[in-house]
Amino acid sequence: MLDAGNPYVLPSAIVGAIAYLGVTALTDASLLVRLGLLLGIVGVVPIVLNRILGSASETDETTTTDETAASTGDDGDGAASDDQKLN
Numbered sequence: 001m002l003d004a005g006n007p008y009v010l011p012s013a014i015v016g017a018i019a020y021l022g023v024t025a026l027t028d029a030s031l032l033v034r035l036g037l038l039l040g041i042v043g044v045v046p047i048v049l050n051r052i053l054g055s056a057s058e059t060d061e062t063t064t065t066d067e068t069a070a071s072t073g074d075d076g077d078g079a080a081s082d083d084q085k086l087n
Contacts, residue, residue, distance in 0.1 A: 019038070
């Protein structure tokens with residue numbers, strides 16, 4: 001979940017760093033509060049976003065692949081279909 005393949009990690013890290021610096025500059029929050037905020041934004045948000053938004057894109061890709069295989073008569077085994085053998 002929290003890996004290089006997750007497209008939400010880098011934006012969350014940038015937002016987390018900005019939030020950390022903002023809280024540090026504008027408030028007297030303790031180090032524990034600031035680190036909790038940073039951990040929440042950088043560690044939790046990308047995983048939640050990937051689960052919510054990433055699952056929809058994976059379903060679309062699978063559907064598109066299945067539709068393409070069905071329309072070409074390819075069942076994925078690399079062999080020609082009966083219709084292709086006759087032509």
